[in-house]
Amino acid sequence: MSPTIDYDAPTPPYQQIAAEVIRDIKAGVLAVDRPIPSESALIQRWGVARDTARRAVRHLRELGYVYTVPQRGTYVAERGEDERQAD
Amino acid sequence: MSPTIDYDAPTPPYQQIAAEVIRDIKAGVLAVDRPIPSESALIQRWGVARDTARRAVRHLRELGYVYTVPQRGTYVAERGEDERQAD
DNA sequence: TAAGATTTGTGCGTATGTATT
């Protein structure tokens, strides 16, 4: 069973969704420059509204984990967490 | 007459709204650490939806012109345009 | 060339929760 949204958790749904994507990125399930699940995929996977899915993606973008190409998709960025320190 | 939204313009409504706020900041109409117009004020001023007003404020925040205090409001930041260069 | 599917961008309406005044 893959996790579902916990509406009683202190962290909002969009952050729970983003957290799983981050786990997948760190685990290598989602490779650099490969697309992350689309908005509609996230909507189906988690059963949330588009607003929530978009918020999750925006959150990932703000954290530096992904970048979005308009009308194309959102892809895994080279680094995450706002370009942390060097290697 | 204050400007209204031009839906035929190449720039989206939220950027047109943000542009006016930036003009007011640069003109000194809105002073540092003073609140910018609230969401509902922008909604009434421009006749747009909440999402659009929010988008405008988020845009201003990303540009560094304002900062938001959760549950309080959004205020004019010291500098704009992502802390440009020194004076 | 054309049609259709996919994906993101933008906009509107509404509701709930929380914090401040």
Added chain:
DNA sequence: TAATACATACGCACAAATCTT
């Protein structure tokens, strides 16, 4: 007790660009 304001979330619609068939 309101009124105000923001954050989050749900719904819906259409447009634009891209990709596939």
